[in-house]
Amino acid sequence: MRGAAGSAGPVPDLMAALLEGSGEGIVLCDADGVVTLANAAAARMVPRVEPGLPAPAPLDSVPPSPEGRVVLHGGRAIRIRAQAVSGGMLAWYLTDLSAARRTEFLLEAGRRLSASLNPHRCARAAAELGADFLADMAIVLLPPTYRRRIEWVRAVSGRYGPEEGVLPAAEAAEVPGLSDALAGLRHGVAGQQDPGGAPGWLLPEGFGPAGHLLVLPMPGNGVPAGAIVLARRAGRPPFDDDDQVMARDLAARAGAAVSAASLFREQSTINDILTGDLLPPELPEIEGMRLAGRLRASQQAGAIGGDFYDVYLPDAAPDGGIVERPPLVILGDVCGKGAGAAVLAGQVRHSLRTLLLLECRLDRLLELLNRSLIASPSPNSYVTMILAALRTGPDDHVLVDLVVAGHPPPLVLRKDGTVEEVAARGSLLGALKEISLWPATLDLEPGEVCLLYSDGITEAFGGPSGREMYGEARLKEALATCAGMPVEALVERLEQLSTEWLGGGPGGGADDRALLAVRAGAGRTETSW
Numbered sequence: 440m441r442g443a444a445g446s447a448g449p450v451p452d453l454m455a456a457l458l459e460g461s462g463e464g465i466v467l468c469d470a471d472g473v474v475t476l477a478n479a480a481a482a483r484m485v486p487r488v489e490p491g492l493p494a495p496a497p498l499d500s501v502p503p504s505p506e507g508r509v510v511l512h513g514g515r516a517i518r519i520r521a522q523a524v525s526g527g528m529l530a531w532y533l534t535d536l537s538a539a540r541r542t543e544f545l546l547e548a549g550r551r552l553s554a555s556l557n558p559h560r561c562a563r564a565a566a567e568l569g570a571d572f573l574a575d576m577a578i579v580l581l582p583p584t585y586r587r588r589i590e591w592v593r594a595v596s597g598r599y600g601p602e603e604g605v606l607p608a609a610e611a612a613e614v615p616g617l618s619d620a621l622a623g624l625r626h627g628v629a630g631q632q633d634p635g636g637a638p639g640w641l642l643p644e645g646f647g648p649a650g651h652l653l654v655l656p657m658p659g660n661g662v663p664a665g666a667i668v669l670a671r672r673a674g675r676p677p678f679d680d681d682d683q684v685m686a687r688d689l690a691a692r693a694g695a696a697v698s699a700a701s702l703f704r705e706q707s708t709i710n711d712i713l714t715g716d717l718l719p720p721e722l723p724e725i726e727g728m729r730l731a732g733r734l735r736a737s738q739q740a741g742a743i744g745g746d747f748y749d750v751y752l753p754d755a756a757p758d759g760g761i762v763e764r765p766p767l768v769i770l771g772d773v774c775g776k777g778a779g780a781a782v783l784a785g786q787v788r789h790s791l792r793t794l795l796l797l798e799c800r801l802d803r804l805l806e807l808l809n810r811s812l813i814a815s816p817s818p819n820s821y822v823t824m825i826l827a828a829l830r831t832g833p834d835d836h837v838l839v840d841l842v843v844a845g846h847p848p849p850l851v852l853r854k855d856g857t858v859e860e861v862a863a864r865g866s867l868l869g870a871l872k873e874i875s876l877w878p879a880t881l882d883l884e885p886g887e888v889c890l891l892y893s894d895g896i897t898e899a900f901g902g903p904s905g906r907e908m909y910g911e912a913r914l915k916e917a918l919a920t921c922a923g924m925p926v927e928a929l930v931e932r933l934e935q936l937s938t939e940w941l942g943g944g945p946g947g948g949a950d951d952r953a954l955l956a957v958r959a960g961a962g963r964t965e966t967s968w
Contacts, residue, residue, distance in 0.1 A: 464517075464533030468494050470526065484517055484533050498531050509536065511676075516540075544572045544685055552696040556703045559592065563601050565657075565667060565693035566594035573678075573686055574653070574669035576646060579693065581665045582621060583608040589621075595643055606640060613638040614668065616654040623656050623663030630654065631678060634670070642670060651677045653686055657694030660702065664694035720749055725766055727831040731926040732955040733934045735895075736781075744951035745773040745780030746893045749788050751795055764799045764828075765840075770891040770955045771824035772846065774869075780951075787812075787822055801826045801842040802876050805868065809844075812869030822868040825849060825891050829957060832882065837959035839881040839889050844868050847897065850915060851881060852888040852929075856922040858915045861889075885960030888926060890918060895950035896933070901940040909940050926958040 458465055464481030466488055468474050477488045487495040497510045498519065507520030516536040524530050551564040562579040569577025571594075578593040587608040594601040612618045615632040634649035642649060650673035657664040667690050671678070678686065722730040736744030748770040769791060773783045787808065794807050804826065812820045823846035830838040841849060845867030851859045861881055866874035881889055892914070899909045917936050921929040933954055 464531075464535075466494065466498060466531040466533070467524075468498075468529045468531075470528060472499070472529075475528075480535075481531075481533055484535055485512065494529075494531075501531065503529065507532075540572065541681070541685060544568070545688070547572075548689060548692050552692050556700045558697050558700040558704060559590070559603070561693065561696040561700050562590075562592045562665065563594070563603075565689065565696070566592045566601050568689055568693075569667060569669050569686070570594040570596040573682060573689070575672050575675065576642060576649075576670040578641065578668045578670075579657070579665060580611060580617070580621065580668070581697070582663055583611075593643060595646065598643075602643065610638065610640065614641055614654065615652070617666055617668065620654050620656040620666035621663060623658060630683075634673075637670070641668065646670075646672070648673045650675055653678050653683065655686055655690040657690045657697060659694050659698030662698075664697040664701070666690075667693060719747065723750055723752060723766075725752075725829065727835060728829060728837050728960070729926050729958045730768070730956070731930045731958075733930045733953070735934065735938075735952045736776075744777065745775055745784055746895060746951035746953035747771055747773075747784040747788060748891070748953055748955045749791075751792060764795070766829045767795070767801075768827040768829060768891070768955065768957065769824060770827075770846075770893065770953055771822055772893045772895070772951070772953070774819045774821040776951060783817065783820060783822070787824075801828060801840060802878060805842060805844050805865070805876065806874060809868045809874050810872075813872060815869070820869045823894075824868060827889070827891065827957070835885045835960055837883040837957065839883060839957065840878065841881060842876055842878045844874065844876065847892060847894055847911070849881075850890045850892070850918055851883070852890065852918050852922060854884060854886050854922065856919050858919050860911075860915075883957070883959035886923070887959050888921075888929060889957045890929075890933075891953075891955040891957075892933075893951065893953040895952035896937050896954065898950060899937055899941050899952070901942060909937065913940075926956045929958075930954045930956050 458478045461478060462480055464484050465478045466474060466481045467476040472493050474488055474490050474492055474494055477490060481488055485495060485498065488498070497512050501508050501519045501521050503521045503523050507518050509516060509518050518534040518536055520532045522530050522532070548568050551568060552561060554564070555561055558581065562581060566577045566579045574596070576593065576595050578591055580589050580591045583589050588605050589608050589611050590603070590605050592601050592603050611621060615636045616630065630653065632652040632654050634652040637649055637652060649670040651671040653669040655667050657666055669686055719732060719734045722732055730750065732748050734746060734748065751767040753764045753766065771784065771787060773780050773787065790808055790811055791804065794804055798804055798807065805824070812822060824844045825846050826842045828840040830840070832838045841861060841863045842865060843863040844865040848863050849861045851861060853859065861879050863877060863879035865876040868874065883889060897909055897911050897914055900906055901909070917933055921932055924932070934952070937952060
């Protein structure tokens with residue numbers, strides 16, 4: 440701490456430490472206006488303040504007042520409050536408003552730039568931050584697309600809502616330093632630029648001439664994330680060192696946010712493409728019957744899992760006719776959960792689609808699929824499955840040819856509410872070279888339903904105790920209460936009951952669940968439900 444020469448005695452060490460540690464500047468003058476004390480914070484804000492010398496500007500122009508006065512000095516906004524003390528002495532208290540503004544800026548930038556994983560919203564937030572804290576106008580330009588087009592977002596201080604647009608990359612070169620900034624060159628000509636070289640499209644209508652221009656790159660994750668241009672109107676002070684530090688901080692934060700959002704969007708797009716074929720298909724309309732299904736992945740797995748169903752309709756023959764093969768419904772369950780199980784399920788679905796080009800016998804299809812799974816390099820390629828070929832019979836009946844491979848056998852809901860279990864059995868796929876199958880054919884009268892389901896339904900733990908298995912008996916009882924319902928309502932009710940049962944179970948204990956129901960007859964018109 441700077442003290443006056445010839446003072447009555449040294450300032451106590453404790454008092455000196457307190458004054459030096461203060462973020463507020465403190466200056467003390469004697470009755471003659473000579474500085475007797477100035478701490479380090481005051482010296483940073485007013486460099487010419489020295490003990491033994493008269494109080495310099497701007498201190499000498501601030502009279503004692505409780506409110507104080509805000510002055511601009513050395514590129515800083517400083518609030519100065521003067522107060523008379525004993526012995527005719529005067530104390531000045533200095534607060535650097537630029538530091539407070541920087542703290543507010545950092546907090547606001549962190550909040551707004553982390554609020555979205557959309558690149559355009561991040562760019563919009565960066566432009567608004569630039570206009571609010573640093574300039575009269577801020578425009579963020581994203582990297583050129585493969586068509587050499589640049590998307591931009593512009594915000595103007597005091598105006599509601601940013602503007603957005605697209606311009607050719609060649610026009611961006613008209614702004615001094617912008618090409619270097621978009622290329623990510625941090626040590627090129629980016630920085631303060633000649634505002635006279637700004638093209639007309641850069642500034643909004645009615646803005647007036649630019650007095651100061653700052654162009655900065657927005658660094659991304661290995662590649663440039665764009666650039667930001669800040670403009671102040673003529674007559675405003677230029678961008679000082681503190682302004683440029685804040686602007687570069689904004690550019691770095693904005694670049695990181697835009698880069699992270701772009702990476703998230705790219706990964707989401709790839710994920711959507713990869714998972715598109717893993718999601719259940721939209722069930723088709725088949726004459727003489729109605730289908731409905733529900734697929735719910737385990738809580739940990741998200742939208743995809745190891746349970747699956749699909750419907751394969753007859754393909755058109757080369758001569759324009761229809762291949763003599765009935766519609767085929769499948770429902771299966773692969774070993775495991777999550778993305779790995781979903782990939783195996785997708786492979787099984789596509790393998791069956793390919794095999795159907797060569798073979799339509801259900802037992803033979805499963806034998807070929809079993810050989811493919813055994814030859815798979817992936818470990819634990821085990822699958823349980825039901826194949827159901829659907830044929831229309833006389834008097835609006837539906838005949839269902841069933842082959843079951845290691846899977847819970849289907850249930851049949853008769854018109855009188857009776858529930859039967861189909862006597863079809865078979866071996867697990869992917870475990871043994873030779874499988875055994877006991878097929879069955881089912882005759883459904885109009886209004887009757889064949890229900891295919893996975894063991895995630897019956898083996899769900901929950902209930903009042905949270906540790907009781909749902910079981911086949913409860914499923915049969917629940918199915919019996921659905922007599923006469925439209926098939927869509929039937930599967931929805933069964934899934935709801937299963938979900939409610941799981942509500943009391945231990946966290947993370949749910950398995951994938953699949954339901955697929957085939958109802959004979961036209962559907963809704965044949966029920967009074």
